[in-house]
Amino acid sequence: MSIQLRPIGFVRAARTEVLDDEWDSVAARVELADDVPDEALRGLETFSHVELVLFADRATDVPPAPWSRHPRGNPEWPNVGIFAQRNKDRPNRLLVSVAAIEQVSARFVVLRGLDAIDGTPVLDIKPWFSWSGPRGDVVAPAWSHALGEGYF
Numbered sequence: 001m002s003i004q005l006r007p008i009g010f011v012r013a014a015r016t017e018v019l020d021d022e023w024d025s026v027a028a029r030v031e032l033a034d035d036v037p038d039e040a041l042r043g044l045e046t047f048s049h050v051e052l053v054l055f056a057d058r059a060t061d062v063p064p065a066p067w068s069r070h071p072r073g074n075p076e077w078p079n080v081g082i083f084a085q086r087n088k089d090r091p092n093r094l095l096v097s098v099a100a101i102e103q104v105s106a107r108f109v110v111l112r113g114l115d116a117i118d119g120t121p122v123l124d125i126k127p128w129f130s131w132s133g134p135r136g137d138v139v140a141p142a143w144s145h146a147l148g149e150g151y152f
Contacts, residue, residue: 007055007121008036012108016118027067027102038106045104049128052114054119056093061062063090077143098128109131 006148013028030052032040040112044050068081082090099111109125 005055005123007033007101007123008040008105008123009033009108011114011116011118011122013077013114013116013118027110028111028116029108029110030114031126032110041104041106041109044101044125044127047101047127049098049100050087050109050111051096051126051128051132052097052116053124053126054092054095054097054116054120055123056088056095057119057126058117059088059090059093061093062089062091063109071147074143078141079148090110094123 009032011028012031013026015026015028032038056133062082066082068079069085069087071077071085071087072080088095095116096114097113099114101109102112103110
């Protein structure tokens with residue numbers, strides 16, 4: 001089986017390094033690729049948030065990255081599998097992120113809280129619908145709450 005993906009845009013942001021926290025402190029701009037028409041963003045300004053699918057082009061595939069590890073290398077947190085964490089080093093280097101829309105123009109959208117660095121390829125943008133989030137109670141281990149304390 002062969003899967004081919006193409007970027008529909010690219011992240012433009014002041015942040016050029018992967019830092020684990022304070023993603024809300026920097027606005028990021030997603031600029032459409034040249035072959036994506038202006039009309040692709042039409043109507044997006046009526047939403048407050050989007051969900052993006054990104055390609056972590058500077059991350060490491062799993063393997064050779066480990067299939068399990070301590071999140072952020074913190075030995076006080078359990079050694080968990082790659083599917084029990086949101087680390088950028090993933091089997092297919094795919095990332096998802098929900099961000100707030102600050103501005104929409106014909107060729108770009110400005111976002112707050114997008115956890116992606118400058119140059120990251122964007123594979124898809126979807127509007128966030130209130131009914132598309134989790135249904136029922138959301139349960140997560142205590143270490144994940146500590147991990148997220150300064151994330152945004």
